[in-house]
Amino acid sequence: MNLFLTVGIEMHAEMKSISKVFSTSKNTFSKHSNTHVSPVDIALPGILPVVNKECVRKAILMASILHCEIPDYLCFDRKNYYYPDLPKGYQITQSHAPIGVNGYVDVPFLNDSLRVFIHDIHLEEDSARLEHLMDETLINYNRAGVPLLELVTEPVFHSKEEVLAFLEYIRKIYQYTDISDADVKRGQVRCDVNISLSEEEGKLGTKVEIKNVNSFSNVMQAIDAEVKRQTDLILDGRKSEIEQETRRFDEATKTTVRMRSKVDAIDYKYFIEPNIPKMRLDSNWIKEIQSSICELPMSRMKRYENMGLSLEDISVLTKERVFSDYFDECVENGCDPKTAANWITGSILSYLNKTEKKITDISLSPKDLHFLLSKIDDKTISGKQGKELLEMALQTGKKIEECLSTSDTQISDEAFLEELVRKIVLENPSQVESYKNGRTNLFNFFVGAVMKETKGKANPVLTKEIITKYLS
Amino acid sequence: MKSEILSLSNVSKESLLNETKKKVLEHQEKCNSFVTILENASLGEGKESKLSNIPYVLKDNFSTKGILTTGSSNTLKDYIPPYNSTVYQKLLDAGAILVAKSSMDEFGMGGSGITPHTGVVCNPYDTSLIAGGSSCGSAACVCDKVVPFAIGSDTGDSVRKPAAYCGIVGYKPTYGMISRYGLFPFASSLDHVGVLTRSVVDAAIVGNAIKGIDSHDMTTFDSSSIDLEKEIEEPISTRKLFYIKELVRLENYPNASEELKSILSQFHEFIKTLQSQGVLVEEVSLSRELLDVIPSVYTCISCAEATSNLSNLTGILFGEPGVGKNVVEQMIDHRTKGFSPLIKRRLIIGSYVLQKENQEKYFVNAQRVRNRIVSIMKGFFQKYDACILPCASSVAPKIKDVNDKMKRESSILDNHMVIGNFGGFPSITIPSSFINGMPVGINLTAEIMEDAKLLSIAYQCEKLLDFKGGETK
Structure with missing residues (x-):
């Protein structure tokens, strides 16, 4: 039986910027926990977000590179949910009017190129980092409020190799444009992988989302693992057990593990962030940004x-x-x-x-x-x-x-010295003539010429040998 | 010009402060207005402004570095913020002296002053009556002449309603004129900082001191060209005012109380006074259907925003940590114990109207009605300088009669002031007269950015009304 794979990717990349996306804290990696933290990052009562213009610039830059449509107005939305790594109890993101929609990017693939259609790209804030110890969990707020770009592709990939080519190329663009260091080792890139297997080409199967995969090799392995799981179920006549759900990739067992089914899907209760006024995006500014693309x-x-x-x-x-x-x-x-x-x-x-x-x-x-x-x-x-x-x-x-x-290095390259001597001999026919007519003291003239050309670095013994050979 | 703040400039600041501290304690005994009394408040040095060394009170939802700030909620009963709200910082810079932080309906959600975690705040005129809310403590202490001004916040009418019940001036400027940075949020698109004083001039002086664009609040605008005091004495004779007939015609209230009848007849009398001064006052119509749904629209929008705004209160990083086997249980425990039932009800409503399957029907529709009302008002403001209306259908109710602010039946006259919040319009309440020994007020509302004009109209009305703050008991 032939099964057809379709994959869509949500790629989150931490942006490079001086300060965080909605606060003045530094956006930089620190070995020390909770050092780049302001009242805004930890959501003390009364704080308000202030949009970092540089992050908006970079988001527009990336949206332009991806040939996206850019909206007339910049708006943000709140995505509401409770989790200990989310200080405000909501994430400021862009849901109803992302900074870029309906784009595409051509990715080098197997000596050719692959066109990947982009659903949207949007600017949002990262959450704090949870550090799970043996019997307790610590919260590091350095990451809270770090700017993130989330890039969402259409379901366009049909092999894990295509996915990898896409991820690597996007990472390269981020690095080329200085939008993000996209350093996977430092957790700056994280992916959600949407997978479906179908028995009919050109059709989509049941969508299964694998959340928060933290490296490209894990993305590959997660695809393999999920394809295997679903293939086994289909071959076993248990296709009905494949349901729309959210899973995660378990690195230890190299399998995907169920997190929640569609019925338990979280209602994020999106609504417009009232603390950030809708702002018109100046078309001249957008043009200026677009003309700066390297x-x-x-x-x-x-x-x-x-x-x-x-x-x-x-x-x-x-x-x-x-x-x-x-x-x-x-x-x-x-x-x-x-x-x-x-x-x-x-x-x-x-x-x-x-x-x-x-x-x-x-x-x-x-x-x-x-x-x-x-x-x-x-x-x-x-x-x-x-x-x-x-x-x-x-x-x-x-x-x-x-x-x-x-340089003290003596030139002992025989071929090189021969070539040089040949040149000198050819350039000085009268001296050669005189030497051959008995003025043997002119031998030193040729040695001197070689030394001059090589700034005295020619191997004298070898030089004399070669000159003797050429003059005889 | 009747300014108590300016009249204090010749008073010994030392004795003023000592006197104030004494009054704070007496007033607390009587009305229970304060969460925190700053007994060690001392005179500042070298700061020259109209407010230097003037004592004042701040509502307890303004973040004050190193000073307890509770929002009158058990969830934050021991919370000492590490940063200053912009309003507090500006008053510090102006040299004003904070003498107490006033209690309020929990997180500003209420209009009675009976829900603070520190207990009911009562009306200085009659302690069996409410002061109104949510800025109950700020209104009561200004009414009781403890301080010449207090800062409040206004999401529905939380500055203007208690001002009316307490017979003082309550002013809420244009949305974005005063920074909300450090103000504990209730509903961000409706929240305003407001000022409570005993005269319009004082409201202008304090407004000038605390307004201004703020790099911490993107919704603020540059108002440096607006001077609230400068044009205050402009004559009123050339002004054009309007009132909404559906709100002030007696025939619209078939079961009107004697009190309401007095309120309406006094209102119409004052309109006549204005007209005799050459002021053009006309009546306009705003459909009864729209007026009737104002409370529902307000509930949908404010509760939705509140449920999100209060999601940071989990007890994880600040506030009393909850008890439980895991972090979810701990958050639930913290919120279950911390919030009063009234808050919980609002948060559940907010959550309900934001749910995917309900959002269009409730939240989005509420926004549509809000926009509709605002655009109708903007239409009126093209023709008129301001809207003039009574503040409420009654004097301050009895404490024992109030148990749930979110009652089903509410008079349209008790809810119209939220229009000022819908549109971000500057709006001011001034005391007009007494009915059965209790004060009632007049509300004036103008187009955004027209604060100076609004205050000038209010100032002239204040002169015509000649309200004398009676002796509080």
Whole structure:
């Protein structure tokens, strides 16, 4: 029997901002519990929310990237429910007029692209973090009021690989645009996964929601587990036992566990947040935000492909925006794209990995890299030497020129020296003539020329050998 | 100009404060107006303003750093806030001296002053009568001349109704003129900060001191161009007023009490006085159907917002922790023990009207009626400067006759002032006369932002009425 899978994703990402979405507390990670907390975050009686404009800007930015329709007015709603991690007893979110609706995004998938339709994207606040100990639970309010973007897709995915491609691409966009660090390890991304299995292609089965899955690999595993559970039930003739419900993924057993059925669904009693007046979104402001969108990874990937870069290099270069920006700047400075890609994904990346540094931490500028590559290109130095110089420049923070002049490394690259000598010999026919006519003291003229070109770093013995060979 | 606040400027502040402290204790004995008495209140230094060293009382739903703030609820009976409400901060900055925090109907939900956790507050004119609520303590102590002004809050008519029952001035400005930051919420879209004084000028002085845009409250607006005192003496002769005929025609009340008959005849007499001064006063019509549903609309909206606003009271982070096997049981226990039955009833109504299957029928429809009434009023305000009406159908009722504010039968004349909250309109109650030895008042309401004009009209009416606050018993 063929079963057809359909998945829809709700992806929550913590936004990057100086302060929280409705209070002035810092929005930053702290090792210490309950340090970034104001009366607003802990919902003391009498507090009021104040919307953080920067968060609205970023929400509009993301809505625009997802080709969403943006409403004329900004509004918020209250989602009412009781839970110890929710200080006000309601969450301020956007239910009736989200910041973006009816959008789409093209996601790279299997050397092609996959169009994912977006139901909506909305701005809301995070809850406090509950820390469950052996026999008690602690509440850390640092996270309470942290801005969240919730992105809701249409039910468009038909394999877990498509889901993963989507999640990774969205994470990349968040990082490229500085909207969110989208650091899964720090719990900045959480997903709700809606799954349905159908016996008929093009039809949806019964929707089961798996809530609060906290990593991409768990999303994959949760899909597997739920597909297996439902498949087993269907094969067992117990299809009727699949009902619309909310489940959670249990990491220990790698299974999904029932939380509540549809009949027990919570009525969140949404209504408009009266403390935030409806605000008109200035169309000029929206245009300004839209014009600030940086070139997105998908477009960069296509551009690199046209430059003739390998898929592997493209993947490495576009992994992080700073990396891709660095590469682009090298090309702008005149580097050959393939050569620059080789050096960046090779020597530079291995240095960064070894030292756990970022490309923005190194003093070697794209200009410097271009200078180095041009020296190799015009044979002033060998490729091997170039690598050594690069290494030195990265380690010492010195400029390439400086490294080149102070470098003690002796040039013993035979092929390189031969090429250099050949060039000098060709450029000085009269001296060659005179030498061959008996002025043997001109031998030192050729040695001197090599030393001048290599700034005295040519291996003298090897140089003399090569010169003798060429002059004879 | 009759301002008690300004007349105190030549009085020794030392003796004023001592005198006030004495009066606070006497008044507490008599009316039970206060939750907290600040016996150590002392004179400030170097702050120059019309309010410097003027003693005042704050309703106990304004957050005061380091000072008990209960909302007159058992859920917060030991709650000491770590931050100041904007109103309190502004009064601190102006150098005014807080001498007591006044009790109120629990979280502002009530109009009688019989539900505070510290007990009933009674009317200084007759202690067997209610002071009215929810700003009962603030109204009673101003009436009893303990302080020249007190701060209240007004969600339905919680400043203006007790002001009427106590024969004082109760002023609720345009929504957003005074910050609600730090005011314990009842219903956010209806909640207003209000002022209780014994003269219109004093209401203007205090209003000027506490109004202003606040970065903590997004619903506030910049009112720096509005000066409540400046135009107060503008003549009334060019003004155009209206009243709603359905509310003031005797034939609309087939079973009218003698008291109501007096209220209406005195009202019409005053209209004649105004007309003789050259004021244009006309009657307009607002359908009886709409007037009749005002209490239901108010109940739907205010209870819905309240049930959400009070959801932070779980005993988890503040308030007496509840007892139970798990956190849900603890929250339920805290709320079951903490809230009075009246509050519970409102929270259940609020929850009911917000439920998915009911929301359209009740909550959304209530919003529609609210908008309808507001737009009709706005239509009137295009033609007239203000609406003038009696405040209530009676003088302050007897404490023993009041048991449930949310009674089924209520006179349309007792509920119209909530229109001011529906539209965020500035609205003021001034005392007009005595009936059977108890004060009654006149209510004036104007278009939003027209506070200065409203106060000027009220000031002129005050002069014409020449109400002399009688001796309280």
